Amino acid sequence: MIRVLVAEDMHIVRGALVALLRLEPDIDVVAEVASGLEILPMARQAAADVAVIDIDLPGKDGLTAATELHEQLPGCRTLILTSLGRPGTLRRALDAKVGGFLLKDAPPDRLANAVRGVVAGRRMVDGDLALAAWDSVDCPLTVRELDVLRMTAQGYGTVEIAARLYLSAGTVRNYLTTIVAKLNARNRVDAIRIAQDSGWL
Incomplete structure (x- = not known):
């Protein structure tokens, strides 16, 4: 059984x-x-x-x-x-x-x-x-970048993400800038939409 x-x-x-x-x-x-x-x-x-x-x-x-x-x-x-x-x-x-x-x-x-x-x-x-x-196209984001974007999509702010991932707030902002650039997105919200539509989040 x-x-x-x-x-x-x-x-x-x-x-x-x-x-x-x-x-x-x-x-x-x-x-x-x-x-x-x-x-x-x-x-x-x-x-x-x-x-x-x-x-x-x-x-x-x-x-x-x-x-x-x-x-x-x-x-x-x-x-x-x-x-x-x-x-x-x-x-x-x-x-x-x-x-x-x-x-x-x-x-x-x-x-x-x-x-x-x-x-x-x-x-x-x-x-x-x-x-x-x-x-399908492979996800261009690293595991850490996906973690940061996932938490951003869940509504966490930069300082909260930094604390939860043991990073500095500046590093989190750098990750978000890199994510937006890699996904050819207009901003963070657009990056979240692109990642969700692609099934990466």
Whole structure:
């Protein structure tokens, strides 16, 4: 029996996912959570084989939680669900070592098959999305630049970002100037839009 944790903050969607998975004779939903912060402790407590994780979760996003699972609980595979079929998002998911990446509008039978594939050690990725990622442009920003831009998008000011990332305020301003230039953006807001539309954030 495949033990599954479902992480989705929208109650109706989570209920539908759980109901679909419980129709399968070889799948047992052993835990449900609504926040990214709950994933690792609950996966550990429930001894989950697979975590089916929405990419956009409160508290901690799905890819960050998937990375933590990969590092701290490698026996639990991850399957990311998203409504955003952007190639950059898929690249981030693969960088996070997720086992699968599935669009929420995929046919219902694909979910159970993806869970089975992931638990068997296969990478389960939506075919159209994989082709789009093949042709997509690589993100020109460094990991640190992405951290700074992500925090800017979340509404943190320069001083707050500096404190959280152990940088000086001047260094953060320099990063933001470099980010705007690299993305050919008009300003920080435009840089955030470009990065989000490309799936880099």
